Amino acid sequence: MSWRIGVDIGGAFTDLYAVNPETGETNWTKVESTPPEFENGVLNGVKQLEEKGISLENADQIIHGQTVVINTIITRSGSKVGFITSKGYDIIDMQRGNRRDIFNFKYKKPEQFVDRHMTEWVDERIDEDGSIYRPLDEKEVEKATKSLIEKGAEAISIGFINSYQNPEHERKAKTIVEKVCRKNGVENPLITISSDTTQEWREYERFNTAILNSYVQPTFVKYINKLEKALEEEGFDGTFYLTLASGGMATAKFSKDFPITTVEGGPISGIMGATSLGELLDEKDIIVIDGGSTTSKAGLAENLRPKTKTEYWIEQDKYSPGYPAKVPVVDIQEVGNGGTSILWADEAGNLQVGPDAAGARPGPACYDMGGEKPTLTDAYVVAGYLNPEYLLGGDLKIDKDLAMSSLEEVAEKVGLNVKDTAYGAIRVANNKSARLIRLISIRKGFDPRDFTMIAHGGSGPMMAPFIAKELDIPETIVPAIPSGVFNPWGMIGLDIRHELVKTRDIVMGEDEGSIKDINETFETLEGEIREAFESEDISQEKVVINRRLDMKYEGQAHTLKITCPNGKLTVKEIQALKKEFHKTHDREYGFKLEDSSIKIVNFHDIGLIPIEPPIIEEYENEATLEDSFLGEREVYNGEEGIMTPVYQKEKFPIGVEVEGPCIIDGKTATIIVPKEFKVKHDVYGNLRMKH
Numbered sequence: 001m002s003w004r005i006g007v008d009i010g011g012a013f014t015d016l017y018a019v020n021p022e023t024g025e026t027n028w029t030k031v032e033s034t035p036p037e038f039e040n041g042v043l044n045g046v047k048q049l050e051e052k053g054i055s056l057e058n059a060d061q062i063i064h065g066q067t068v069v070i071n072t073i074i075t076r077s078g079s080k081v082g083f084i085t086s087k088g089y090d091i092i093d094m095q096r097g098n099r100r101d102i103f104n105f106k107y108k109k110p111e112q113f114v115d116r117h118m119t120e121w122v123d124e125r126i127d128e129d130g131s132i133y134r135p136l137d138e139k140e141v142e143k144a145t146k147s148l149i150e151k152g153a154e155a156i157s158i159g160f161i162n163s164y165q166n167p168e169h170e171r172k173a174k175t176i177v178e179k180v181c182r183k184n185g186v187e188n189p190l191i192t193i194s195s196d197t198t199q200e201w202r203e204y205e206r207f208n209t210a211i212l213n214s215y216v217q218p219t220f221v222k223y224i225n226k227l228e229k230a231l232e233e234e235g236f237d238g239t240f241y242l243t244l245a246s247g248g249m250a251t252a253k254f255s256k257d258f259p260i261t262t263v264e265g266g267p268i269s270g271i272m273g274a275t276s277l278g279e280l281l282d283e284k285d286i287i288v289i290d291g292g293s294t295t296s297k298a299g300l301a302e303n304l305r306p307k308t309k310t311e312y313w314i315e316q317d318k319y320s321p322g323y324p325a326k327v328p329v330v331d332i333q334e335v336g337n338g339g340t341s342i343l344w345a346d347e348a349g350n351l352q353v354g355p356d357a358a359g360a361r362p363g364p365a366c367y368d369m370g371g372e373k374p375t376l377t378d379a380y381v382v383a384g385y386l387n388p389e390y391l392l393g394g395d396l397k398i399d400k401d402l403a404m405s406s407l408e409e410v411a412e413k414v415g416l417n418v419k420d421t422a423y424g425a426i427r428v429a430n431n432k433s434a435r436l437i438r439l440i441s442i443r444k445g446f447d448p449r450d451f452t453m454i455a456h457g458g459s460g461p462m463m464a465p466f467i468a469k470e471l472d473i474p475e476t477i478v479p480a481i482p483s484g485v486f487n488p489w490g491m492i493g494l495d496i497r498h499e500l501v502k503t504r505d506i507v508m509g510e511d512e513g514s515i516k517d518i519n520e521t522f523e524t525l526e527g528e529i530r531e532a533f534e535s536e537d538i539s540q541e542k543v544v545i546n547r548r549l550d551m552k553y554e555g556q557a558h559t560l561k562i563t564c565p566n567g568k569l570t571v572k573e574i575q576a577l578k579k580e581f582h583k584t585h586d587r588e589y590g591f592k593l594e595d596s597s598i599k600i601v602n603f604h605d606i607g608l609i610p611i612e613p614p615i616i617e618e619y620e621n622e623a624t625l626e627d628s629f630l631g632e633r634e635v636y637n638g639e640e641g642i643m644t645p646v647y648q649k650e651k652f653p654i655g656v657e658v659e660g661p662c663i664i665d666g667k668t669a670t671i672i673v674p675k676e677f678k679v680k681h682d683v684y685g686n687l688r689m690k691h
Contacts, residue, residue: 002059005019008064042230085121093112114211127162198310270290278452281684292338292458295357337429340357384633499529547603551600553597619685647663
């Protein structure tokens with residue numbers, strides 16, 4: 001038996017989903033996360049799978065989405081980084097001179113992840129055309145490395161000017177640094193050069209990406225090594241993969257070299273899984289919302305193609321530009337709004353939800369694990385939307401009285417009774433999630449009324465119908481796969497992925513020379529990608545190439561990413577690409593300049609080894625509506641308590657349409673069906689709500 005197992009670590013729970021492609025068998029489990037030693041939660045989940053008859057000795061693949069990278073950055077718990085750069089260059093301290101909001105007097109530049117005293121400058125210079133203006137002073141590199149070792153550097157980054165055009169000096173410097181480290185007793189030095197993380201221009205963003213990679217690398221490598229060893233001791237000898245922010249997966253070896261590429265890999269797996277579901281259901285345009293325990297994430301896929309970008313800003317908000325990471329990332333938006341988000345009153349007495357969260361420990365007050373602060377889960381319990389006795393199919397006992405008590409102080413501050421406070425918190429959280437959907441749709445030129453929403457996660461199906469009503473989204477789908485383990489299910493269908501982005505700032509001409517230049521650039525990048533797969537013992541014959549071009553009007557600063565056909569491009573394809581760019585620009589910005597020259601800034605090549613996603617079989621259920629009926633529960637709607645029918649999702653009949661209001665209890669999530677909505681199970685077991 002050859003099992004494939006997806007593992008996703010969240011703020012409160014660690015989720016595992018196992019599929020046997022040969023037999024079609026599936027199983028899953030959900031256990032408590034164990035921060036900061038997250039590997040213990042993974043192993044607890046593995047042991048539960050073993051109790052269900054799934055041995056790691058029979059597993060071919062484990063695909064892991066983790067939060068170690070992003071948490072290390074957010075909590076500032078990473079390594080001491082040394083940075084070697086071009087003499088006279090202070091871009092890391094200077095950052096960007098522009099301000100997104102010139103009237104925001106609280107706006108300030110963030111503190112960097114490498115201290116100035118941990119920066120060393122060496123003499124070298126590459127010109128913008130890639131030619132060597134001044135050779136690398138190797139003696140200075142040796143001296144700089146010794147200095148950083150003496151200062152306690154745990155990882156070293158190297159970033160030279162214009163290395164995206166010619167990485168020769170960076171690669172030579174890396175070899176020197178490795179030799180000096182080993183001479184000084186550092187056996188396995190962790191060294192990142194900026195041209196390996198990205199071949200794009202913009203020095204500050206490229207250097208910062210390398211520095212972030214070094215900052216998280218020791219912690220990440222230690223975590224993965226411990227987890228790999230523990231899994232091997234449990235009998236696993238298959239291939240261990242990490243999910244990538246780009247929507248694919250890569251080997252543990254690659255991920256340990258470039259951990260920054262795995263940032264936000266877990267939530268992105270849910271978007272990729274939703275595209276597989278959308279293809280099955282012939283839903284081409286989808287909005288995906290993942291309501292988790294600490295945050296809610298949302299993404300969009302037009303024609304089942306998730307939007308991607310090659311620059312991701314960590315911790316960006318209205319007061320700070322954040323920290324750039326030039327790695328391919330599926331475009332998602334996130335807000336601190338989840339099941340364990342804490343309720344509080346601001347100075348004006350207004351009710352707020354999040355972004356602080358109770359997490360796995362102590363958790364919501366109703367879990368009776370020591371939590372005293374009120375959370376969104378407590379509000380749902382008090383309002384009657386959640387079962388007042390247990391969650392997770394009975395595995396998690398809860399106490400409604402504790403939930404009520406936790407809300408009393410906040411209720412007093414906002415001047416409401418406890419029930420009104422609970423309902424108000426739910427409204428606030430739903431409004432925050434609706435704004436999240438606006439960011440990924442309306443703000444990007446998409447009309448949410450043209451999309452179908454797929455809702456998953458522990459809290460996603462509860463907030464989804466309220467969002468759908470506010471934004472007039474015609475249909476909401478809650479997947480047949482248990483909502484709380486949808487992310488690890490999505491991981492099992494991820495493709496193995498390598499990609500390269502290369503800056504070539506050239507005019508997109510239709511003459512023979514220009515087209516030849518474009519074709520040769522793509523061929524070079526694709527050759528490098530195939531070599532990367534070959535180094536992992538993957539046949540080049542299996543590689544599928546997808547192309548993108550970052551394009552702009554001449555004189556513009558920012559680009560749009562346009563899909564490019566494979567093979568030799570001709571005048572016909574160039575003209576079609578220009579037409580598509582004009583169309584996309586008009587949709588995104590409300591105008592187009594058809595007489596203006598168009599420039600290619602970046603060539604973006606994606607190499608995939610396609611993996612067959614898990615098969616969703618037709619749902620076999622002969623139960624009647626009466627069989628699924630669990631009784632009635634009083635639900636507070638902001639005005640009065642209404643006795644509302646409650647059904648069990650696992651027994652909900654196929655094709656029977658039920659009008660709201662009602663509640664459908666599942667093992668990992670509760671689905672709320674408000675008044676004016678209708679719900680039914682389709683033939684695959686997905687709940688489909690319309691209004």
